[in-house]
Amino acid sequence: xxxxxxxxxxxxxxxxxxxxxxxxxxxxxxRTGRSxxxxxxxxxxxxxxxxxxxxxxxxxxxxxxxxxxxxxLSRAGQFAVAAARMAVEDATLGEDYLAGRRGHISIGxxxxxxxxxxxxxxxxxxxxxxxxxxxxxxxxxxxxxxLSAAIATELGLSDVEVATLATACSAxxxxxxxxxxxxxxGEADYALCGGAESVCRTTFTIFYxxxxxxxxxxxxxxxxxxxILTGEGAAVLLLERLESALxxxxxxxxxxxxxxxxxDASHPVAPDQxxxxxxxxxxxxxxxxxxxxxxxxxxxxTGTKANDVTECRAINxxxxxxxxxxxxxxxxxxxxxxxxxxxxxxxxxxxxxNGFIPPTINHRETDPDCAIDCVPxxxxxxxxxxVQSNGWAFGGNNAVALFGRYEEHGx
Amino acid sequence: xxxxxxxxxxxxxxxxxxGREAFAAGLAARRTAVxxxxxxxxxxxxxxxxxxxxxxxxxxGRKGTRSMNRVSGLAVATVSLLQExxxxxxxxxxxxxTTTGSAETNMVAMGGALRSGRPYLIDPAAAPYLVMNGxxxxxxxxxxxxxxxxxxxxxxxxxxxxxxxxRRLLLTGRAAMVIxxxxxxxxxxxSWMEIRAAEDGSASPPPGExxxxxxxxxxxxxxxxxxxxxxxxxxxxxxxGDWWAAVDQSVxxxxxxxxxxxxxxxxxxxxxxxxxxxxxxxxxxxxTAGGAVALPDLTGLVGEMDASASAFQLAAVLSEAASSAEAxxxxxxxxxxxPPSGVLATCVLGFAAR
Numbered sequence: 001x002x003x004x005x006x007x008x009x010x011x012x013x014x015x016x017x018x019x020x021x022x023x024x025x026x027x028x029x030x031r032t033g034r035s036x037x038x039x040x041x042x043x044x045x046x047x048x049x050x051x052x053x054x055x056x057x058x059x060x061x062x063x064x065x066x067x068x069x070x071x072x073l074s075r076a077g078q079f080a081v082a083a084a085r086m087a088v089e090d091a092t093l094g095e096d097y098l099a100g101r102r103g104h105i106s107i108g109x110x111x112x113x114x115x116x117x118x119x120x121x122x123x124x125x126x127x128x129x130x131x132x133x134x135x136x137x138x139x140x141x142x143x144x145x146x147l148s149a150a151i152a153t154e155l156g157l158s159d160v161e162v163a164t165l166a167t168a169c170s171a172x173x174x175x176x177x178x179x180x181x182x183x184x185x186g187e188a189d190y191a192l193c194g195g196a197e198s199v200c201r202t203t204f205t206i207f208y209x210x211x212x213x214x215x216x217x218x219x220x221x222x223x224x225x226x227x228i229l230t231g232e233g234a235a236v237l238l239l240e241r242l243e244s245a246l247x248x249x250x251x252x253x254x255x256x257x258x259x260x261x262x263x264d265a266s267h268p269v270a271p272d273q274x275x276x277x278x279x280x281x282x283x284x285x286x287x288x289x290x291x292x293x294x295x296x297x298x299x300x301x302t303g304t305k306a307n308d309v310t311e312c313r314a315i316n317x318x319x320x321x322x323x324x325x326x327x328x329x330x331x332x333x334x335x336x337x338x339x340x341x342x343x344x345x346x347x348x349x350x351x352x353x354n355g356f357i358p359p360t361i362n363h364r365e366t367d368p369d370c371a372i373d374c375v376p377x378x379x380x381x382x383x384x385x386x387v388q389s390n391g392w393a394f395g396g397n398n399a400v401a402l403f404g405r406y407e408e409h410g411x
Numbered sequence: 412x413x414x415x416x417x418x419x420x421x422x423x424x425x426x427x428x429x430g431r432e433a434f435a436a437g438l439a440a441r442r443t444a445v446x447x448x449x450x451x452x453x454x455x456x457x458x459x460x461x462x463x464x465x466x467x468x469x470x471x472g473r474k475g476t477r478s479m480n481r482v483s484g485l486a487v488a489t490v491s492l493l494q495e496x497x498x499x500x501x502x503x504x505x506x507x508x509t510t511t512g513s514a515e516t517n518m519v520a521m522g523g524a525l526r527s528g529r530p531y532l533i534d535p536a537a538a539p540y541l542v543m544n545g546x547x548x549x550x551x552x553x554x555x556x557x558x559x560x561x562x563x564x565x566x567x568x569x570x571x572x573x574x575x576x577x578r579r580l581l582l583t584g585r586a587a588m589v590i591x592x593x594x595x596x597x598x599x600x601x602s603w604m605e606i607r608a609a610e611d612g613s614a615s616p617p618p619g620e621x622x623x624x625x626x627x628x629x630x631x632x633x634x635x636x637x638x639x640x641x642x643x644x645x646x647x648x649x650x651x652g653d654w655w656a657a658v659d660q661s662v663x664x665x666x667x668x669x670x671x672x673x674x675x676x677x678x679x680x681x682x683x684x685x686x687x688x689x690x691x692x693x694x695x696x697x698x699t700a701g702g703a704v705a706l707p708d709l710t711g712l713v714g715e716m717d718a719s720a721s722a723f724q725l726a727a728v729l730s731e732a733a734s735s736a737e738a739x740x741x742x743x744x745x746x747x748x749x750p751p752s753g754v755l756a757t758c759v760l761g762f763a764a765r
Contacts, residue, residue: 047530110542112511112564120604121518125525131455131603136610140751144511144543144564149752152648158657161646162754163572164564166509166543174561181579202521205533206541261585263505263560265551268539275557394539395548397560 004258004288006184009406011250012091012238014083014194015346017333018054018231022086027350029332030358031379036333037217037229042199043118048208050215053199054231054334068154074113074141077150079234079339080196084151087192087236091250095156103160104188105148106178107236108171108195109338110393112164113142115200122201147196151236161188169300169335170391171195172235172342173399177259179239189244194236195342203337204230210269212304218335219362220301220328221308221370228302231334235342237349242406253349257386257402258287264396270306271392276314280390283400284318289386294324294402296357296382298344298389299372301328302335311390312370325382326372331361341391341399348387348403357382416578417630417637418760421592422492423623423726424485426460426713429470430492434623434723435730443712445617454602460619460714461597475553478536480516482509482596483546485622490550490590497626497635504558504586505550506577508569508593510718512543512562515598546594558586566749567682568646568756569593570722574627575644575756581629592624593722605715608751615685619714623722638729640761642669642742649753654691657755658746662695665757669742676700677741677762678731680724683708688748688755696746703744706731721747721756732762740764 015022018036019029028034036054045051056079061070064082073081084105088098120134127133148162161182165174172195179191207213212227219225245252260282264272284291300311315323329340329347336343347358356379363376384405391399422430426444427437437444444460467484468476471491476484486507493499520537524530539545544562551560559580565572570593577591595601597620609615630637645665649657666673679700681692696705706727709720716723724745732738745758 047528112543114517114541117511117514117517117600118521121521122525124518125522131599131607134603134607136607139604139607142511142514142604143566143752144509145566145569145749145752145754149566149648149749149754153650153753156650158648158650160648161575162565162648163576163646166512166562166564167547167560168542168544178576178579181583185579185582201530202517202533202541205521205524205531206535206538208531209533209535210538261559261561263548263551263557265501265555265557265560268545268548268552278557393544394542395544395560395562396551397544397548397562 007242008180008183008239008256009242009245010237010253010256010349011240011245012087013253013346013349014086014090015235015343016056016079016083017233017343018056019332023090023350027354030347031356033359033361033377033379034332035361043201052229054229055199056233065154068150071137072141073150074116075198076109076112076196077141077146080107080147081150081154083194083234083236084192087238091238098157101189103157104179104182104191105151105160105162106165106175106193107148108165108167108175108342109144109147109197110168110171111197111200111203111337112144112147112166114202115198116142118201151192167397168393168395169337170341170393170397170399171338172340173259173391173401176345176401180256180259183239183241191239192236194234195339196234197232197337197339199230199232214303217362218303218330220303220331220360221366221374222363223365223367225303227304229334231336233336233343234339235346237345252406254352254403255406257289257404259283259401260286261399266396269394271310273310273314276311276392276398277317279398280318280400283402287402289402291319294386294388295384296324296387297326298348299326299328300390300392301330303330309369312372316371323372325357325375327358327360327375341389344389345401348389352384352387352403352405355381355383414582414629416581416627416641418639419626419628419635419637420493420497421625421726421729422489423621424462424489425621426462426619428463434726438727438730441707445714452599454599455606456602456618458617459597462621480513480540482513482594483540483549485596486546486550486594487553489622489624490554493624493626494554499588499590499626501555502558503556504580504589505547505556506561506563506573506589506591507547508573508718509543509562509564512545513540513596514600514604516540518600566752566754567684567717567720568747568749568754569718570725571644571747571756571758577627578641589627590624591627592622593719594622595620595717595719616710616715619716621716621719623719623726642761643759645757647755649755654688655694658691658695661755661757662699662744665759669759671742673699675742676703676744677738678704678706678728678743680706680728680745682720682724682747683710684748684750686750688750692746692748728760738762
């Protein structure tokens with residue numbers, strides 16, 4: 001297809017996670033298998049038997065957000081804007097450079113301003129005035145569009161298409177795909193895309209109620225796994241055409257090879273093996289990649305009974321029983337929901353650039369029903385050419401993205 | 412003609428009732444659907460434009476609807492109406508515009524748990540609807556759409572953003588048919604949020620609710636006749652408060668992309684946004700195509716639709732074109748602005764010569 005003649009690369013990364021902010025810290029965290037777990041502080045957890053999470057503890061929005069007032073943004077919005085600023089600085093681009101070009105901004109999220117909706121819910125219950133007690137500044141920070149629009153406002157970009165992709169836990173891959181297509185079609189010169197999420201009471205409570213919150217830590221693919229930990233943060237990638245990156249002598253982390261989207265259209269919350277396999281095949285086809293060339297899968301790998309077995313079976317279907325090494329970053333950073341696959345994309349690009357595979361930590365014994373090598377506990381050096389990143393979601397919204405090492409004299 | 416997106420059919424649940432004809436008739440009569448809110452809603456607004464008599468379990472039946480929220484019900488019901496006519500296949504995509512899913516569902520579920528004194532006792536059946544993609548996921552489940560399924564938030568232009576997302580799915584070959592549109596529900600939470608957000612004195616029209624969905628395919632299509640060609644979609648941001656300049660640039664570029672001149676414009680439809688943004692839309696459209704038919708401000712007829720505002724502008728233009736002999740061979744220009752976020756969009760629709 002003609003649109004695929006356009007090669008698109010990652011030339012800037014901004015990342016905020018519980019194991020590190022900025023690419024240096026984050027890369028070190030991935031390489032050493034750092035754990036982002038700590039007792040949850042986002043809300044009063046009285047009444048819950050256990051409440052660990054992977055929160056970003058040291059986040060200083062003012063360090064990154066200069067034009068806007070951080071208090072006017074939801075916490076997820078602050079993460080999105082800060083990560084975007086970081087990506088632009090990492091790409092060593094001035095605002096003038098971007099302002100003179102046509103841009104695309106897409107940010108994925110699961111809960112958007114739900115942390116702030118929770119604030120209203122609690123304020124309304126606490127006060128006799130009910131909704132009259134709601135803080136207008138908090139109310140105005142809630143609409144999901146603000147996660148992407150605030151990036152344009154902060155960076156002073158007007159010739160830009162912005163949208164927030166609210167496709168739950170695969171939303172980061174949706175956003176990257178959206179940026180890729182806009183550039184492939186010649187409708188954007190660059191894209192700032194990724195995902196952002198904040199830990200909140202509603203998300204924690206529903207997973208707790210469904211019996212899928214782990215009491216201590218997240219152990220994907222392990223026989224003793226007990227579920228997820230909710231996480232938070234953001235990752236934003238700067239995408240541009242290969243030619244424009246080469247012209248300005250940019251550092252190229254990776255090439256975005258393609259992506260695939262599909263929908264289970266069956267159960268609202270349980271994954272569907274055949275549908276997951278179909279989505280991986282769509283992505284491989286879009287990227288023009290043979291499964292045998294994939295050197296690593298960054299799995300959705302939530303650490304729940306339902307996900308891990310279904311995902312591993314689907315991977316074995318697609319890779320004909322010979323899956324590449326398959327890791328779960330959620331062991332380290334928890335489930336960052338709508339930010340998860342964008343953080344995974346950042347990790348994939350950094351793994352390719354730095355030549356290592358991040359581990360699946362907290363691992364004791366691989367579940368025999370998870371027939372993969374999850375690279376337990378310690379990262380390994382690896383010469384990676386193609387990396388796949390899986391994202392599944394409530395609503396059966398599946399999205400898989402593929403990243404490749406940029407090779408000057410590649411095929 | 413270049414490959415582009417075409418709208419082959421549409422339907423809606425609107426404050427005028429169920430279906431395309433009900434909306435067209437209400438619009439043609441310029442009848443306002445804004446009315447006093449009945450007791451039982453416990454909302455802060457005294458007037459609103461609700462979808463009349465919309466009880467989702469009556470409309471969709473009792474199976475699979477026990478915990479379904481209102482915005483999902485509106486979306487599923489609208490897609491059902493559309494499917495009766497177009498019977499889109501299993502590989503179809505679905506794209507839905509939203510503001511923030513359902514704040515009501517979140518508040519009822521979370522508030523219930525907190526009030527119970529056992530804060531973990533949230534209703535597990537609410538899970539699919541606590542995420543913003545609940546309605547789109549339900550549309551896929553009900554209609555067995557296994558193609559790309561997306562939920563997109565772009566403020567009041569969300570309906571046009573959904574159309575734009577659908578267009579790229581078609582142009583990149585990711586889908587051959589996409590059902591796209593936007594949905595918004597009336598609720599206690601939304602009503603109070605709008606009242607509190609306007610606490611600084613900014614006036615906002617009474618809230619409205621509804622869902623409008625459009626069948627989109629890549630054109631020109633031999634198998635399905637188009638009701639309109641999507642000739643251009645332009646998205647921008649107003650980051651300096653100069654709405655007039657932003658809307659002017661957007662309308663100019665959209666017409667340029669559509670390869671049409673201001674003299675080709677048969678009708679215009681501004682979004683009725685509050686404040687400077689809305690005034691800029693009206694002024695730019697008047698200046699660009701002063702001789703064209705200016706559709707009425709929909710917020711005065713069906714209320715402030717938020718996420719579905721621009722989807723209903725599309726519906727209004729298609730309704731007007733269907734009943735007017737003068738549209739054929741001409742184009743319509745739709746603008747939409749979202750003052751709080753700064754997002755704006757322009758859409759140029761073309762109508763085939765008869």
